[in-house]
Amino acid sequence: MKRQKMKRFENQVIVITGGSKGIGWAAAEQFLAEGGKVSIWDIHAPEDEELARYSNRLLWVKCDVSKEKDIQHAVETTEKQWGNIQILVCSAGIQRYSTVTETSEEEWDFVMGINLKGSFLAAKHCIPSMQRHGNGVVILISSVQAFYSQDKVAPYVASKSGQIGLMRSIAVDYAPNIRCVAVCPGTINTPMLRDAINLSPDPAIVLKECEDMHLVQRIGEAEEVSKLICFLASSEASFITGQYFRIDGGLGVMIAGSKK
Numbered sequence: 001m002k003r004q005k006m007k008r009f010e011n012q013v014i015v016i017t018g019g020s021k022g023i024g025w026a027a028a029e030q031f032l033a034e035g036g037k038v039s040i041w042d043i044h045a046p047e048d049e050e051l052a053r054y055s056n057r058l059l060w061v062k063c064d065v066s067k068e069k070d071i072q073h074a075v076e077t078t079e080k081q082w083g084n085i086q087i088l089v090c091s092a093g094i095q096r097y098s099t100v101t102e103t104s105e106e107e108w109d110f111v112m113g114i115n116l117k118g119s120f121l122a123a124k125h126c127i128p129s130m131q132r133h134g135n136g137v138v139i140l141i142s143s144v145q146a147f148y149s150q151d152k153v154a155p156y157v158a159s160k161s162g163q164i165g166l167m168r169s170i171a172v173d174y175a176p177n178i179r180c181v182a183v184c185p186g187t188i189n190t191p192m193l194r195d196a197i198n199l200s201p202d203p204a205i206v207l208k209e210c211e212d213m214h215l216v217q218r219i220g221e222a223e224e225v226s227k228l229i230c231f232l233a234s235s236e237a238s239f240i241t242g243q244y245f246r247i248d249g250g251l252g253v254m255i256a257g258s259k260k
């Protein structure tokens with residue numbers, strides 16, 4: 001007899017901030033493939049054909065995660081469509097390049113507003129919905145830059161480090177029924193990365209440098225991160241909370257020497 005593959009997210013309502021592109025979209029596709037109903041909260045829409053393909057299980061709500069009114073509207077729209085939210089993935093993020101002395105107050109607020117405050121606001125307004133449901137999972141997409149830095153990324157590393165503290169705080173405050181974890185990717189092949197390396201006069205060199213930083217000698221794919229996100233969101237990870245998970249091809253493990 002043929003055994004039917006179990007769909008881990010059948011009838012579950014999943015919110016993905018920044019889900020129209022990159023890591024968020026890869027996660028959306030994985031949740032959809034496994035039966036979930038996905039509400040994407042993003043300033044940009046996913047591709048039209050994707051919206052059409054999954055029309056009854058994919059919703060896009062135009063939302064700037066740094067604005068509480070937008071988040072409140074997104075929760076109302078999602079609940080009206082499908083009821084209570086069970087899973088929140090905070091993937092909305094931006095990368096900007098500056099040192100502390102170069103960063104204007106506006107730029108600092110802009111980066112922190114999306115990367116850190118956006119995670120806070122989404123959690124603030126999704127957790128009550130999870131509580132009405134009875135349980136839930138919050139996953140913050142942080143970065144290896146919560147632990148390491150490069151030059152000229154002051155607001156970005158501050159925001160990514162802040163997400164780790166926020167994750168622990170949510171895990172403590174809403175246990176036992178709501179789990180919270182953070183995922184910390186190394187360099188991943190997404191529009192964010194491609195935009196960043198295209199700022200350089202020689203993007204091919206920058207890409208090679210990125211590949212060489214990882215022990216596996218390549219950058220990661222968004223689908224590799226989405227598999228980890230879906231595992232952590234699933235009941236298979238029911239004993240995991242308050243932790244961060246690096247998915248970084250061994251970046252930073254080797255402190256000296258050369259693989260070449």
Ligand SMILES: NC(=O)c1ccc[n+]([C@@H]2O[C@H](COP(=O)([O-])OP(=O)(O)OC[C@H]3O[C@@H](n4cnc5c(N)ncnc54)[C@H](O)[C@@H]3O)[C@@H](O)[C@H]2O)c1
Pocket residue numbers: 017018019020021022023024041042043044063064065066090091092093094114115141142143144184185186187188189190191192193
């Ligand atoms: N790509 C990498 O190498 C990498 C590495 C480590 C961590 N990350 C983190 O992963 C997350 C996703 O990154 P990505 O590479 O997929 O980026 P991406 O640029 O490919 O996608 C980010 C998405 O966020 C959306 N977004 C931007 N500002 C928004 C706002 N104000 N409100 C709502 N949505 C907004 C964008 O429209 C886009 O759809 C980010 O938090 C990023 O910091 C990425």
